[in-house]
Amino acid sequence: MKAQYWLALVILLTAGLATSAQAHIASNGFLTLQVHASELDGAVELAVRDVELAIGVDDNHDGTVTWGELRHNEARLQDYVAAHFSMSAQGSACVLRFKPLQVNERVDGNYAYLPFAAHCPGEARRLELGYSLMDGIDPSHRGLLTLVDGATAQTAVLGGANTRAVLEVDAPSRLRAFQEYLQAGIWHIWSGIDHLLFLLSLLLPAVLIRRQGHWEPVPRARPAFFNILKVVTAFTIAHSITLSLAAFEVVRLPSRLTESVIAASIIVAALNNIFPIVIESRARIAFAFGLLHGFGFASVLADMGLPSGARLLSLLAFNLGIETGQLAVVLAVMPLAYWLRTGVLYRRALLPWGSAAIAAVALVWLVQRAFLPTG
Amino acid sequence: MPRACGNHSRPRYYRGRLLWGALLLLMQGALASAAPRIPDSDSQVLAQLPAGVRHTSASTLEMSRSRIDIALPLARFYITQARASGDLRYLGYAEGMLSPWVHRSPAVPAALVLDATVLQSRHAFDAALTELDRALQLQPDDAQAWLTRATVLRVLGRYDEAIISCSHLQAQAGADIASLCEQSQRALMGHLATAYATLSSMPAQALPVQALAWRDSELGEMAERLGDDAAAERWLREGLQIAPRDFYMRTACADLLLRQHRATETLSLLSGYEAIEPMLLRIAMAQAMLADPALTRSRAMLESAFALEQQRGEAVHRREQARFLLDLQQQPQAALAAAQQNWAVQREPDDILILLRAAEAAHRPDAAAPALQFVREHALEDARLAAYLRPGAAT
Numbered sequence: 001m002k003a004q005y006w007l008a009l010v011i012l013l014t015a016g017l018a019t020s021a022q023a024h025i026a027s028n029g030f031l032t033l034q035v036h037a038s039e040l041d042g043a044v045e046l047a048v049r050d051v052e053l054a055i056g057v058d059d060n061h062d063g064t065v066t067w068g069e070l071r072h073n074e075a076r077l078q079d080y081v082a083a084h085f086s087m088s089a090q091g092s093a094c095v096l097r098f099k100p101l102q103v104n105e106r107v108d109g110n111y112a113y114l115p116f117a118a119h120c121p122g123e124a125r126r127l128e129l130g131y132s133l134m135d136g137i138d139p140s141h142r143g144l145l146t147l148v149d150g151a152t153a154q155t156a157v158l159g160g161a162n163t164r165a166v167l168e169v170d171a172p173s174r175l176r177a178f179q180e181y182l183q184a185g186i187w188h189i190w191s192g193i194d195h196l197l198f199l200l201s202l203l204l205p206a207v208l209i210r211r212q213g214h215w216e217p218v219p220r221a222r223p224a225f226f227n228i229l230k231v232v233t234a235f236t237i238a239h240s241i242t243l244s245l246a247a248f249e250v251v252r253l254p255s256r257l258t259e260s261v262i263a264a265s266i267i268v269a270a271l272n273n274i275f276p277i278v279i280e281s282r283a284r285i286a287f288a289f290g291l292l293h294g295f296g297f298a299s300v301l302a303d304m305g306l307p308s309g310a311r312l313l314s315l316l317a318f319n320l321g322i323e324t325g326q327l328a329v330v331l332a333v334m335p336l337a338y339w340l341r342t343g344v345l346y347r348r349a350l351l352p353w354g355s356a357a358i359a360a361v362a363l364v365w366l367v368q369r370a371f372l373p374t375g
Numbered sequence: 376m377p378r379a380c381g382n383h384s385r386p387r388y389y390r391g392r393l394l395w396g397a398l399l400l401l402m403q404g405a406l407a408s409a410a411p412r413i414p415d416s417d418s419q420v421l422a423q424l425p426a427g428v429r430h431t432s433a434s435t436l437e438m439s440r441s442r443i444d445i446a447l448p449l450a451r452f453y454i455t456q457a458r459a460s461g462d463l464r465y466l467g468y469a470e471g472m473l474s475p476w477v478h479r480s481p482a483v484p485a486a487l488v489l490d491a492t493v494l495q496s497r498h499a500f501d502a503a504l505t506e507l508d509r510a511l512q513l514q515p516d517d518a519q520a521w522l523t524r525a526t527v528l529r530v531l532g533r534y535d536e537a538i539i540s541c542s543h544l545q546a547q548a549g550a551d552i553a554s555l556c557e558q559s560q561r562a563l564m565g566h567l568a569t570a571y572a573t574l575s576s577m578p579a580q581a582l583p584v585q586a587l588a589w590r591d592s593e594l595g596e597m598a599e600r601l602g603d604d605a606a607a608e609r610w611l612r613e614g615l616q617i618a619p620r621d622f623y624m625r626t627a628c629a630d631l632l633l634r635q636h637r638a639t640e641t642l643s644l645l646s647g648y649e650a651i652e653p654m655l656l657r658i659a660m661a662q663a664m665l666a667d668p669a670l671t672r673s674r675a676m677l678e679s680a681f682a683l684e685q686q687r688g689e690a691v692h693r694r695e696q697a698r699f700l701l702d703l704q705q706q707p708q709a710a711l712a713a714a715q716q717n718w719a720v721q722r723e724p725d726d727i728l729i730l731l732r733a734a735e736a737a738h739r740p741d742a743a744a745p746a747l748q749f750v751r752e753h754a755l756e757d758a759r760l761a762a763y764l765r766p767g768a769a770t
Contacts, residue, residue: 022650023650023655023676023679024460024650024651025463025680025683026463026464026466026467026689026691027464028683028687048421049424049428052424052429052430053429053431055430056429056430058424063423063424064424065420066417066418066419066420067414067417067418067419067421068417068418071417100413101413102412102413103412103413103414103421104410104411107679109422110422113411115411136436137436137471138468138470138471139470139474140464140466140470140497141467142687144686155686157686157687157688
């Protein structure tokens, strides 16, 4: 269990607690936007109570608004928002496409949450927003905007006399995309422990040499270095090939298949350390299975999407991120392995039992991924 | 660790992002909210609509724009609701009703006075004064306008001008109301004991019920400034009997109890008022005294509410925010900044107190200077300030 999950969980829990009673505050609408080149993701949030005032959703006039009532009025709500909220990039209007309505609980009660995707003509450099929600009903209503653009966030307050806001999204989008995808690559390899376990299984014996059915330490650093280099290079070339093919949608494999085979690849690599069959050419295992790991990486990229206009660059950045993350782990672990290689502990305990443990974990994954129903 | 069962097609990328997402959420404490969701059932209730919160058809709305006999009572209704519930959204609805009538020329005086009330409730005091002056130009004998004007000027510490406004009440509202208005100013100008004696000897029959609650509230505060906490509590409790929904008096009473470390009594006094920010602050302070675990929730709610106000660029509860930062968050520097921003907007004795306390906690005696200057200038008496006014106390 990683610390980061706990942290996130604790924060989500406390945030949830804060909303279980409601505070009286002035009327706010929340506008969140996330820029990816010419595509924007976002959401408009309007208090359910304000939605009632604006368009009337209490269909049975019983003084309460239920989810059913809100949902039945989804199209009217979207029309209302579309009529009172607009976005343009460099003077040309962006097209908003609403996604299914949700509900968000805030400090002053429930909000109708309208997620949308916006497509702007050209890259969004100079965004102009128009906001007149609750106009004529509550002049004190304000739209609180948060625009996330890579690592930076801008805020603005709309409403009242101030119905327009112009935001400069000034960081060059190619650089931003590059950074974003590089970071995603690094994160992916560090949090995707299965790829690392596969690689480590292949690298653990790299500081050893097999002689007459026994593992012996390599005499010098040079052969160990070349062993590592061969495995890492083979793995990198292989997964780069399939990642590119999948990213450009030349080849597509079902994720259940790739995820299962990735688990199987770890078992094979780990068992090969205990009952060595392939010794001199572990780089070939790295290459063969690396092809499948590439498809695994690609599924992440498919979720993120490649920004149009910077597809190749983003793919390159993501791959570079993976290599960077992978190299950092190799540099952290292998010198230690090299230093420990002469001891009995490494050869008799760490290598066999470590590999057995890895194989056991991977077996659980294999069962989960291949045979259990997906959620 | 095996992967969590479930979502295989949205893999690990999201785990890393979860951390950033969560941190972003934390940074935007203002926007603190659980994740958006799709409710399980159509029958799930999302909101209970309070009184007067119903969609009005465009034609009805249009009618209120053209008929003052519809707009004014509705605006009054919303302001009453805001006062009775502490719900700030009603102020916005009132403003919406009044807007066409205050922006025309000539404006409707009654609409200007109501608009000034809305602005005063939002602590937009200068804007409120402008509306009142416009109303009084059109209708110089409007008692409500003069009274609201006196109240606003007093909050701004402009007592001499406030007394002039009080004197205009004589003709329309009677000598007793005018005296009540004037004495409450004099009590801040070096005549505390005299004002207290005058008001406490005023026969109760002389005043209408609302004015009686007002007198009790003034006497309560005067007694507290005189250092007679027992008498202060008696006046405030009596006033609350008459006007239980007077939030100003209730918070004053809570502050009195808190100062005496009577946390449990504070909680029972404020029970049911959790939704109102200034009340919630006092509740949180009582919870802190009792080491009540419910403090976590109160604190988080206050934090969100203050952050939202800040983001909106409003100063409605800056004094409360300063107290929150000083007493509950132990952030004296931030508390001082809030107290200074508050001082730029309003100058009641509580505003002096928080500025002096924050300046002391932040080791910034220079920051207390404007408040000390104000106290000297007006010969303002307040037992609660004594500790900060002793020679050398602030240095």
